[in-house]
Amino acid sequence: MTLKTELKDIFTKNLRTSGIYIAFVLIVVLFTIMTDGLLLSPINLTNIILQYSYVLILALGMIMVIVAGHIDLSVGSLVALTGAVSAVLVIKTGAPWWVGILAAVAVGALCGVWQGFWVAYVGIPAFIVTLAGMLLFRGLTYEVLNNVSLSPFPGEYQQVAGGFLNGLLGGYGFDMFTVLIGVVAVAGLVWSQYSTRRGRVKFGQDVESMAMFIAKNALSAIVILWFFWQIAISRGMPIVLIILGVLVIAYHVLTTRTVFGRHIYAIGGNLSAAKLSGVNVKKVNFWIFINMGMLAGVAGAVFSSRSNGAQPGAGNMFELDAIAACFIGGASTTGGVGRVTGAIVGGLVMAVLSNGMQLMGVGASAQQIVKGLVLLLAVAFDIYNKRRAGEAS
Amino acid sequence: MDSTILQMQDITKTFPGVKALDGVNLSVRQGEIHAICGENGAGKSTLMKVLSGVYPHGSYDGKILFNGQELKASSIKDSEAKGIVIIHQELALVPYLSVAENLFLGNETKRRGLIDWQEANQRAAKLLARVGLAESPVTPVGQLGVGKQQLVEIAKALNKDVKLLILDEPTAALNDDDSEHLLNLLRELREQGITCIIISHKLGEIEDIANNTTIIRDGQTVESLDMADPGSTQNRIIQGMVGRSLSARYPDREPNIGQVVFEVRDWSVHHPTQHERVVVNKASLDVRAGEIVGIAGLMGAGRTELAMSIFGHSYGRGISGTVLMDGRPVDTSTVGKAIKAGIAYVSEDRKKFGLNLLEDIRVNTTAAGLGKISSRGFVNGNKEIQIAEHYRKSMRIKAPSVLAKTGNLSGGNQQKVVLGKWLHTAPELLILDEPTRGIDVGAKYEIYTIINELAASGKAVLVISSELPELLGICDRIYTLAYGRMTGQLPKSEATQERLMELMTIEKENVR
Structure with missing residues (x-):
């Protein structure tokens, strides 16, 4: 295959997978122009990370739920509940910051056990179980907080979502540590891409041309390095970005390289075939919801840290942002299809949309309308592509 | 009038x-x-x-x-x-x-x-x-x-x-x-x-x-x-x-038959929703190493129900009876246990029960035997490609690469992927339910050749088919099933379509 036809394929044959990346670039370019470059300014990039990290964390769990053919409507309420538990422990009883965070994750996991039990072992559709959970966990949040907001958190706790690692390796007008992380990230990405490619070549599989491989990796490297540079000359490495980065890598590996990940796709792709292949469907579904609960706990801790307190109404509509991120990122509404990377880019599309419109001073009502339309168009585009692929074969 | x-x-x-x-x-x-x-x-x-x-x-x-x-x-x-x-x-x-x-x-x-x-x-x-x-x-x-x-x-x-x-x-x-x-x-x-x-x-x-x-x-x-x-x-x-004649639609084969590998005794299964209805009634059968055994029966006789209930109790309820592998009773109450016991079941409906059509050949090939290519829960990607490639070659699957989506393959090639998937689990017994349904004649011959190769390698093969000529063409021995009961068995030498049809339509309790 030549580089030219490969480039053409990105916009034609492979549009279904590459579409989200193209759309993301277009949206970024659009808002950069409309905000006179403000969108990509170092300060604003850092802000986007701080402001939307919890949606991305939720999307990591949600993509697994959706690939397995379920949905989870309760994560918004769960963010509130876990944040509230953490706040009560840390602010009211004076427990150390890490106890609050561990408690948030533990409560999230426990709620996941509850929902997973009903979905996996009783066989109630996840839509119903998590709709009930949405009400249940919201109610519990009110109970835990006695209907009043709690704040403020001690300084260490606030660092989770608002802190930076700056000057660890010295600053020279830029933060050396941040730049180093960026370099490590690029090296890791290129190495993993290269080893996959080498494996395929070794066993006689077709791979993209070397030119395309280099072009793709060079482009990713430039974008990543540029991004980290911008952050390095701003306020340094946000702690929440480290958390997010570790989670994204972990979940990418979990979904693509492990038996558990394979089983999720098998269940979503063809439930009957998965059962007849010896997949323990109940157990896998159970753990998918426990995992979702845990991640909601992480998001709850991050969000409470960022808002420096716990409010009874926190996390409202977060579930919809997370679900939208997955579908915009190419997940199939019927299960079996979807990637962690897609969900993250989908989440970033939502983040850039919101942030860009905020910078332009667009009102909240118009923001909702635009986000709603984008979600609808993204899924319509996906269905159109599926149908086109169906006709071609 | x-x-x-x-x-x-x-x-x-x-x-x-x-x-x-x-x-x-x-x-x-x-x-x-x-x-x-x-x-x-x-x-x-x-x-x-x-x-x-x-x-x-x-x-x-x-x-x-x-x-x-x-x-x-x-x-x-x-x-x-x-x-x-x-x-x-x-x-x-x-x-x-x-x-x-x-x-x-x-x-x-x-x-x-x-x-x-x-x-x-x-x-x-x-x-x-x-x-x-x-x-x-x-x-x-x-x-x-x-x-x-x-x-x-x-x-x-x-x-x-x-x-x-x-x-x-x-x-x-x-x-x-x-x-x-x-x-x-x-x-x-x-x-x-x-x-x-x-x-x-x-x-x-x-x-x-x-x-x-x-x-x-x-x-x-x-x-x-x-x-x-x-x-x-x-x-x-x-x-x-x-009344049709058998032509050379079936590859030749020299059977090399060994010890009994697989045996079922007094297997009974009830309907999953109508509990009092007996779908399989005290069925018993055995298959030897290197032997191809057929099950003939009309629609609704309980052929698939028998196979699926043996394989991980995937059909029915109130299941009773014993399954023996190499003379030892084995537990087949979940699909995982059945696979571990050395049983593989290739479903009659490969699109519904056999394949994940959204995924490629590679992922489908290893779907039932991921344990063999993973350690501590991590799948070895290189080994996986190697194995999928091995079956693509040995099964002669026509596809550009093992990264091709199974949804885009023809019926015959899809069936070969399913066969590869089950061979990867290294079974002693393969149950093939309608292995050539919806496949064109040329591909059928290839599937028969693969079945023969499996038997030649010492595997026990149990074939369920609605097509009597197919059973007569490839089997060493044929059981007949009617209304959930085993009504007889005929060695290849004695089996004719007429005799099978007679046994398949026995209605009342006048079983041999």
């Missing part, structure tokens, strides 16, 4: 790649019961779908004359308006609606746009009396047994002023009493001048009730028998159904 009500002339119906009907002729006289016989897939149901307008006029070639006029039905509604009503094997009743609601569904008695329930229930009661069903019209249909539901279907047909009633395997799911009642009802309807076409595998029943029998084989009419003729016996019908 002698006038012809229905004449189907030269009916030809083609599906992409398959000629389902090839110049079929059928002539039915006014007021008779006319039976249609044929093997599974002979084209009986297709013919009835043409007649009832499921396949609209224009989608087939040939001419249908009904009451002397050409029938050009473009939908079921059209043919029903003419008085032709078909009752399918799968009953089309809404279980949560009442008997009366079901009877008048789509045909409601309305007064000023509203349904007049009083009148509807009265009319329903009259219809129920006609079919001899003593139930209240307000009873939900779901509370009735299958036999009574069948009567509701017939009452529904009577309401539509039926002239020609078509029944597809009406007694397949009924017990003896219900069957008897149904057949009596058909006789009564015949007295009233209603013509009836009945498709059935139960030859005894046909001998009992039919005036004429038309036999269809491979999409063609073989002959029509007048059942009043003393020569029209069950054997005569069987001969007509199977």
